[in-house]
Amino acid sequence: MRSRANLIPVYYRLADDIKQQIESGALKDGDLIPTEAQLGEQYGISRMTVRQGIALLAEAGLIETVKGKGSFVTRPRLNQLVIDLKNSGVNNQELRYKLLGVNLIRNNRELANELGFTGESNVITVKRLMFKGNQPVAIEEKFLRYQKGKPLLETQLEYADFPDLVAKHQKSVPVRNDMAISVATLSHEQAKLLEADDILPALVIKQVIYSKDDKPLGVSVMVCHKDRFELKATSYPISGRL
Template sequence: MSSLFKKGPLPRYYQLKEIMREKIEAGEWKPGDLIPSERELCEQYGISRMTARQAITELVNEGLFFREQGRGTFVSHQKITQQLIRLTSFTEDIKARGQQPGTRVLLAQMCTPDEAAITRLRIKANQPVFHLRRLRLANDEPLALESSHLSFMGCERLLEEDLGQSLYALLEKKYGLPLVEAEQELEAGIATTEEAQYLKIPIGSPVLYIRRTTYTERNIPVEFASSVYCGHKYTFYVNLKRDQLLSNP
């Protein structure tokens, strides 16, 4: 489909969506490319501004496009996929996709835990925890804003560490804390002003909120992390199997 049919069963915005989708699939529009403006699409296809905007917005919501305030709409890069059946670190996920992980440390300090950390880490209200806040990158592009609270004997020594590296690898190799399992929650949301600023996305863009409690041996919680991921750059994968129904005797 390279032109719109003005008389037909398919709405014009849907036809335009499929035309733009085909351009991506054919490689005519590549990841990172700036797509034509609404005005240019209107002139090219003889449609209204509202029709063009609806087609673009739906492809943004599907993750094929992303907007940058003041710059325009771009073709999204391939999403990072994280499977949900194995406990992996951010660094491991990004490397598995053939990309270069990066980290900007925003905060590293000992602090008094908030209610969520007290509950998840099973600690007393006055027990200091190590608080680490980082911006996580993939090929130098912001992907996630991560806040971790850690509690274990000697956690204050993390203040002296290079926290730009994989935290999980550091805990396992240097601190002798085998990370064996985790509980993870996912929730859809929209980016706040601060989150949008760090992730370089428009305020109100779709994001994924992830909360994870990671345990060492004997079901002892060691980390409670809250992360915000760019919705158009990250997806989660899980393979589901249905229990076999018992045959009636």
């Protein structure tokens, strides 16, 4: 029953109406929203269409539906924060890259084991320096499980982000990326690259990308200048989709 004048689907309008009621406080945490049948009646639409709207709200984390009971209002899940490496902070548009070196380290089973690359003894390393303007902000070192017949292209090495690079070089499909954020002190060499003092603390961001069977395919370690780099996250972006 979409109005001809506007292009907004009915189910979307329904979802937005309820969202407004939640954000204004008219519907509070724990409240039941009207049943699907009631909403269908109110809006003069079929139940399947109502369900589309309700699905949107559930996706956004604004409601939770329980079979046999109804749909309850829940507070948005502000405990879940999302780091978007494509946009916020890390692989930002403003950032420039300088390739420091690419190496194929052969027959080093020790290193491979340390990285979790089981059954492999050859490791590819890629080292880059990240700049904001003319200031170096971070050193990034990537370790890739060696994959025969999947050469790395120059352009990828310089510009591709880590998940992309792994996807391009590996035959296994990458399905998970784990990140650990910690603090370390700059080594002499690192300090020189970042044009910083020796003893300066630094933010360390380590990523490990896994295949379906939990085999590590690649490891990335970023060492970031504490005053020039800040990692940002925001709450579950799905909430914003409505």
